[in-house]
Amino acid sequence: xxxxxxxxxxxxxxxxxxxxxxxxxxxxxxxxxxxxxxxxxxxxxxxxxxxxxxxxxxxxxxxxxxxxxxxxxxxxxxxxxxxxxxxxxxxxxxxxxxxxxxxxxxxxxxxxxxxxxxxxxxxxxxxxxxxxxxxxxxxxxxxxxxxxxxxxxxxxxxxxxxxxxxxxxxxxxxxxxxxxxxxxxxxxxxxxxxxxxxxxxxxxxxxxxxxxxxxxxxxxxxxxxxxxxxxxxxxxxxxxxxxxxxxxxxxxxxxxxxxxxxxxxxxxxxxxxxxxxxxxxxxxxxxxxxxxxxxxxxxxxxxxxxxxxxxxxxxxxxxxxxxxxxxxxxxxxxxxxxxx
Amino acid sequence: xxxxxxxxxxxxxxxxxxxxxxxxxxxxxxxxxxxxxxxxxxxxxxxxxxxxxxxxxxxxxxxxxxxxxxxxxxxxxxxxxxxxxxxxxxxxxxxxxxxxxxxxxxxxxxxxxxxxxxxxxxxxxxxxxxxxxxxxxxxxxxxxxxxxxxxxxxxxxxxxxxxxxxxxxxxxxxxxxxxxxxxxxxxxxxxxxxxxxxxxxxxxxxxxxxxxxxxxxxxxxxxxxxxxxxxxxxxxxxxxxxxxxxxxxxxxxxxxxxxxxxxxxxxxxxxxxxxxxxxxxxxxxxxxxxxxxxxxxxxxxxxxxxxxxxxxxxxxxxxxxxxxxxxxxxxxx
Numbered sequence: 001x002x003x004x005x006x007x008x009x010x011x012x013x014x015x016x017x018x019x020x021x022x023x024x025x026x027x028x029x030x031x032x033x034x035x036x037x038x039x040x041x042x043x044x045x046x047x048x049x050x051x052x053x054x055x056x057x058x059x060x061x062x063x064x065x066x067x068x069x070x071x072x073x074x075x076x077x078x079x080x081x082x083x084x085x086x087x088x089x090x091x092x093x094x095x096x097x098x099x100x101x102x103x104x105x106x107x108x109x110x111x112x113x114x115x116x117x118x119x120x121x122x123x124x125x126x127x128x129x130x131x132x133x134x135x136x137x138x139x140x141x142x143x144x145x146x147x148x149x150x151x152x153x154x155x156x157x158x159x160x161x162x163x164x165x166x167x168x169x170x171x172x173x174x175x176x177x178x179x180x181x182x183x184x185x186x187x188x189x190x191x192x193x194x195x196x197x198x199x200x201x202x203x204x205x206x207x208x209x210x211x212x213x214x215x216x217x218x219x220x221x222x223x224x225x226x227x228x229x230x231x232x233x234x235x236x237x238x239x240x241x242x243x244x245x246x247x248x249x250x251x252x253x254x255x256x257x258x259x260x261x262x263x264x265x266x267x268x269x270x271x272x273x274x275x276x277x278x279x280x281x282x283x284x285x286x287x288x289x290x291x292x293x294x295x296x297x298x299x300x301x302x303x304x305x306x307x308x309x310x311x312x313x314x315x316x317x318x319x320x321x322x323x324x325x326x327x328x329x330x331x332x333x334x335x336x337x338x339x340x
Numbered sequence: 341x342x343x344x345x346x347x348x349x350x351x352x353x354x355x356x357x358x359x360x361x362x363x364x365x366x367x368x369x370x371x372x373x374x375x376x377x378x379x380x381x382x383x384x385x386x387x388x389x390x391x392x393x394x395x396x397x398x399x400x401x402x403x404x405x406x407x408x409x410x411x412x413x414x415x416x417x418x419x420x421x422x423x424x425x426x427x428x429x430x431x432x433x434x435x436x437x438x439x440x441x442x443x444x445x446x447x448x449x450x451x452x453x454x455x456x457x458x459x460x461x462x463x464x465x466x467x468x469x470x471x472x473x474x475x476x477x478x479x480x481x482x483x484x485x486x487x488x489x490x491x492x493x494x495x496x497x498x499x500x501x502x503x504x505x506x507x508x509x510x511x512x513x514x515x516x517x518x519x520x521x522x523x524x525x526x527x528x529x530x531x532x533x534x535x536x537x538x539x540x541x542x543x544x545x546x547x548x549x550x551x552x553x554x555x556x557x558x559x560x561x562x563x564x565x566x567x568x569x570x571x572x573x574x575x576x577x578x579x580x581x582x583x584x585x586x587x588x589x590x591x592x593x594x595x596x597x598x599x600x601x602x603x604x605x606x607x608x609x610x611x612x613x614x615x616x617x618x619x620x621x622x623x624x625x626x627x628x629x630x631x632x633x634x635x636x637x638x639x640x641x642x643x644x645x646x647x648x649x650x651x652x653x654x655x656x657x658x659x660x661x662x663x664x665x666x667x668x669x670x671x672x673x
Contacts, residue, residue, distance in 0.1 A: 078472050078506030085476020112466050120452040122445030123667030157668045181670035209673030256673030
C-alpha cells in the first residue's frame with residue numbers, strides 16, 4: 001500500500017507521532033511542564049495554549065483534553081516518578097523532561113525506580129514509559145540546558161535510548177517507543193526541531209535497535225549520533241570532492257545498539273570514526289570504539305578515531321560553543337589524517 | 341495537633357470475622373518478623389532486613405479497607421505491608437532467602453519485595469521513593485474511574501525528603517485518590533524525630549497541601565482503622581488525598597544488627613507495655629467479642645503458617661546463576 005509522504009519538520013513529526021499514538025491507545029497520556037500550557041487560564045483554553053517550551057506539543061490538548069495532556073508543576077522528581085507509578089499500574093505515559101540536564105533532579109525516579117523495577121520484581125512488572133527530553137548545544141543555552149547525556153542513560157540497564165536525527169526517524173522511533181513495553185528515553189536534539197524532511201503519513205513505526213545507513217560509501221565508516229549525522233553528511237560531501245567515499249551509519253538507538261550494521265560497515269570500509277556531541281569519557285563513542293576493537297580488530301586498516309565534544313560542560317559564548325560542537329571541518333580533518 | 345485515640349466504635353461495628361482476620365494478620369506479621377530476626381541472626385538471610393514488629397496496627401488498620409485493585413507503596417520495612425495486602429507468605433520467605441519461588445524470583449530480596457498483582461508496588465530501598473510512585477498509581481486510579489485508591493506508607497525520616505513535598509503537592513493539585521500514611525516510629529535510623537523534623541507532627545504538614553491531616557495512635561488498630569476508613573472513603577468519592585500520621589514504635593533496630601544505642605530500655609519497655617496486638621486482644625475479650633481460647637487458636641494458626649512458609653522456602657531451589665541475565669527488559673532488542 002502506498003503511503004503518502006509529506007515534508008514536515010522534526011518538531012511537527014514528533015507532534016504527529018504523539019497524536020497518532022494517543023488516537024490509537026486511550027491509555028497513552030502526555031505530562032510535563034507546560035506541555036499544554038495555560039492550565040486554568042480561561043483565555044488560553046483553545047488554540048493559544050503554549051504546547052511546550054518550544055511548541056512541540058502544540059495542539060494536542062485541543063484534541064485530547066486536559067485529562068490526557070497534563071501540565072505539571074515544576075516538579076521533575078514528582079511527575080517523572082508519577083509517570084513511573086502510572087506506567088507500572090497500566091497507563092502508557094509520555095513524560096517530557098524539558099532539558100536532559102534536569103535528569104539530576106529526578107535521577108532516582110528514572111534510574112533507581114523506573115529502570116530497575118522490572119528486574120527487582122523478578123520480571124513480574126513492567127514500566128512502559130516514554131521520557132522525551134531535549135539535548136544539544138548550539139542555542140547559547142549554556143551549561144544547564146545544552147548537554148547530551150545519553151551516554152549516562154545508555155550505561156544503565158533497564159532503559160532503552162533513542163536518538164533520532166531526521167523528521168521521519170523522529171516520528172517512526174517515537175511511535176515505536178510509545179508502543180514499547182520498557183522504559184524508553186527519546187533524546188530530541190533541539191537544533192533539529194526546524195529541520196524539514198520527508199515523513200510518511202499515518203501510523204509509522206521504526207523498530208528499535210535498527211541502525212540506518214544515511215549515506216553509502218566504501219572508504220571509511222562514520223558512525224554519527226543525532227545532530228552529528230548532519231555534520232557528517234556535510235563532511236562527506238566535502239570528502240567526496242577529494243575522492244574519499246564515506247559511509248555514514250546512524251545507530252538511531254543506542255540501547256539496544258545495532259552492532260551488526262556497524263560491524264558490517266567496518267568490514268567493508270576498514271576504517272572507523274565515531275562522531276558524538278556527548279562528552280568523551282565513558283561514552284557511547286568509546287563504547288562503539290571498544291565494540292569494533294573487540295569484534296573487528298583484524299578488519300581495521302587504521303586506528304579508530306573519535307570526534308567528540310571536549311570533556312567540559314557546554315560553554316555559553318558563541319565562539320566557545322561552536323568550538324565545543326564537533327564540526328564538519330573537524331570530521332574532514334580527522335578522515336584526511338586516517339586516510340593518510 | 342492532638343493525637344486521636346481510637347473511639348473503639350469500629351470494634352463494635354465490625355463483624356467478628358473481620359475483627360478476627362485483622363487480629364490474625366497482626367499476629368502473622370509479628371511471628372513473621374520475629375522468625376526473620378532469628379533466622380537473620382543465624383545467617384540464613386542474605387543482605388539487610390528491616391523488621392516491622394511493633395507497627396502492625398498501621399499496616400493492618402489501613403489495608404483492611406483495601407482490595408487487590410487498590411495500590412500501596414512501601415519502604416525498607418515492607419514485610420508488614422506485604423502481609424496486610426495479601427502477598428503469599430511462602431513467596432515472601434522464599435524471596436528473603438533468594439529462592440526461585442520468591443515473590444520477585446530472588447531478584448529483589450527483603451528491600452524490594454513486591455507483588456504487583458496484589459497491588460503491592462514494592463518495598464523500596466530509597467527513602468522517600470514511594471511518594472511519586474503512589475501519586476502515579478493515584479493517577480491511574482483516577483483515570484480508571486473505578487474508585488480505586490493508592491496508599492503510600494512512609495517513615496518519619498522519609499517525611500523530610502523532597503519527594504514528600506513533590507508527591508503530596510501533585511496529589512493535592514490533581515485531587516488524586518492517594519492516602520499518605522506516615523509511620524512515625526520516633527527515629528530515622530538512629531536520629532530522633534524531635535531532632536530531624538522542624539514541626540511537631542508530620543500531620544501538620546498536610547495544611548501545606550490543602551488536604552486533611554490527622555495524627556493517630558498507631559498502636560491502636562481501631563484508631564488507625566477509623567482514620568484510614570474516613571480518608572479512603574473520601575478518596576474513593578473523588579474528594580482527593582489525605583495525610584494520616586500514625587505514632588508508632590519499632591521493637592527491633594532500624595536494621596537487624598543495629599545495636600540500638602539511641603533508645604533507653606525504659607522507653608522500649610513503655611512501648612512494649614502498650615503492645616498493639618495485646619491491646620487488640622484485650623479489647624476483643626473485654627467487649628465479649630472473642631474468647632482467649634479462640635485467639636490462642638489464631639496465634640497457633642499464625643505460627644503454623646509461618647513455619648510452613650519457612651519449610652517451603654528452605655526446601656525450594658535457588659535460581660540458576662544465569663537467571664541474573666533475565667528480566668531487565670520485556671524485550672531486548
